[in-house]
Amino acid sequence: MESWLTKGKMKIRYPLSITHLAVIFALLAGVALAQVPKPFQGSITAINGSTLTVKTDADGVYQVEVSSDAAILRIAPGAKDLSSAEKISFSDLAVSDRALVKPDSNATGTTVHALRIVAIKQADVALKQQKDREDWQRRGVGGLVKSVDAAAGVIVLTSGAGVLAKTITVHTAKATMLKRYAPASVRYDEAQPELIDAIHVGDQLRARGEKNADGTEITAEDVVSGSFRSIAGTITSLDAAGATLVVKDLATKKQVTIHITAEAQMRRLPEMMARMLAMRLKGTASGGQGGLGGNASAANGGATGGQHGGGGGQWGGQHGGAGGVAPDPQQMLSRAPAIQLGDLQKGEAVMLVATDGTSEVSAITLLAGVEPLLEAPAASQNLLSNWSMNGGAGAAEAAAQ
Numbered sequence: 001m002e003s004w005l006t007k008g009k010m011k012i013r014y015p016l017s018i019t020h021l022a023v024i025f026a027l028l029a030g031v032a033l034a035q036v037p038k039p040f041q042g043s044i045t046a047i048n049g050s051t052l053t054v055k056t057d058a059d060g061v062y063q064v065e066v067s068s069d070a071a072i073l074r075i076a077p078g079a080k081d082l083s084s085a086e087k088i089s090f091s092d093l094a095v096s097d098r099a100l101v102k103p104d105s106n107a108t109g110t111t112v113h114a115l116r117i118v119a120i121k122q123a124d125v126a127l128k129q130q131k132d133r134e135d136w137q138r139r140g141v142g143g144l145v146k147s148v149d150a151a152a153g154v155i156v157l158t159s160g161a162g163v164l165a166k167t168i169t170v171h172t173a174k175a176t177m178l179k180r181y182a183p184a185s186v187r188y189d190e191a192q193p194e195l196i197d198a199i200h201v202g203d204q205l206r207a208r209g210e211k212n213a214d215g216t217e218i219t220a221e222d223v224v225s226g227s228f229r230s231i232a233g234t235i236t237s238l239d240a241a242g243a244t245l246v247v248k249d250l251a252t253k254k255q256v257t258i259h260i261t262a263e264a265q266m267r268r269l270p271e272m273m274a275r276m277l278a279m280r281l282k283g284t285a286s287g288g289q290g291g292l293g294g295n296a297s298a299a300n301g302g303a304t305g306g307q308h309g310g311g312g313g314q315w316g317g318q319h320g321g322a323g324g325v326a327p328d329p330q331q332m333l334s335r336a337p338a339i340q341l342g343d344l345q346k347g348e349a350v351m352l353v354a355t356d357g358t359s360e361v362s363a364i365t366l367l368a369g370v371e372p373l374l375e376a377p378a379a380s381q382n383l384l385s386n387w388s389m390n391g392g393a394g395a396a397e398a399a400a401q
Contacts, residue, residue, distance in 0.1 A: 037062070037112065041100040044093060044119075051111070054099055064101055064112045066090055071116040077128035085118065096122040135208065137334075141168050141218050142206040145225070150196045155223075157205060169217045170207045172196060181226030183356075187263055191224050199225045204353075229361060231256060232351045232374060240342050247350060250374075258354060259362045260341050267336040268343070269369035277332065278372035333367070344368060 042056035052064040066072070073085040074092070093099075098120040107113035143159030146167070153172040160166050172178065179191035180198050199205065204227075207220040233247040236255060243260045260266070269277070344350070351370045354361035 037103055039102045044095055044097045044099050054101060062112050064114050066114045070114045073118045075118055075120060077120055077125050093119055098125060140206055140208040141215060143168055145199060145201050145203045145205050148199050166216060171219045176220050177222045179224045204228050227356045229354050229356050231354060235344060235346050235348050235350060238344060238346060257360045261362050264363040266339045266366045268339045269336050274369050274372040278375055349374060
């Protein structure tokens with residue numbers, strides 16, 4: 001007769017054995033899966049022999065072995081499929097190119113073996129980005145969201161500041177590409193498709209499409225929006241190595257740590273340009289002051305005059321338009337000299353638009369040389385907010401998807 005102890009051992013022994021086997025099989029399956037990742041995309045950071053180092057958009061790094069029979073294709077940025085893909089050789093690949101890698105599922109080992117690589121040349125990406133920037137500037141509008149009618153697909157913006165403030169009506173349709181910036185991100189290529197319901201009053205919004213003659217209405221092809229924070233204050237400390245600075249916000253009187261990413265726009269207003277903008281924001285300069293900029297540039301001499309048009313009212317000719325039309329402040333800001341973090345100094349006043357946050361944010365746009373603008377802080381913040389969304393700067397980055 002089988003004892004109670006024997007029964008107990010049998011009851012315990014077999015379930016444990018089965019459990020151990022299940023765990024072992026699961027671990028083995030996990031190892032196999034880890035060796036063969038799903039298709040991934042990223043940037044080529046190194047080429048060594050027939051091996052590529054690819055840093056993915058999710059910050060992973062893969063060593064990719066490319067055999068002689070692997071398919072290597074090149075597409076143009078923005079291509080929707082491979083119908084226009086061009087076959088290229090391994091030697092045509094270069095560091096900084098974008099690559100979409102399809103691994104060979106039959107390969108073993110820790111190195112990824114590429115079955116197919118679809119590449120986009122970095123030079124093509126840069127050219128596409130430049131064209132996108134120009135198109136957004138030419139066919140785009142921007143501003144702060146005043147109202148949203150989701151049912152009608154209509155968004156109303158307030159744009160400009162001071163005497164240049166105006167209302168813009170954005171019409172959207174089913175074909176309109178609506179995107180929204182990811183939280184704590186300033187990268188256009190990380191913006192995600194969203195419904196119009198995701199757009200809220202007070203958001204910054206940029207739209208591109210067909211505008212009417214005075215730019216007060218636009219039938220949008222692309223819309224990108226997000227919630228951001230405007231800050232004006234003085235720099236209390238700088239950390240060039242850590243790519244950060246601390247600013248005392250004039251509105252809240254609190255310290256805010258500003259992270260300067262590679263995508264941040266940083267510019268410095270020449271003194272005379274800053275005074276001109278301040279006068280326009282306060283409404284003390286008339287709409288026909290196109291020549292004022294030329295005289296200001298001439299008075300400011302070498303650096304400003306050389307960049308913005310010197311004497312003879314050339315500023316007015318370049319930026320004022322025909323008939324003495326006032327220059328566009330957003331275009332003026334875009335033409336201000338670019339600077340680096342090391343060009344800033346402790347105690348200097350800055351204005352910026354950043355990701356939403358309380359004590360730590362990432363800068364989207366930072367403007368120095370703004371002391372005259374702080375005399376009209378509310379209008380200046382609206383001006384900077386409108387300029388900061390110069391949409392599409394990284395639109396081509398997602399082309400390898």
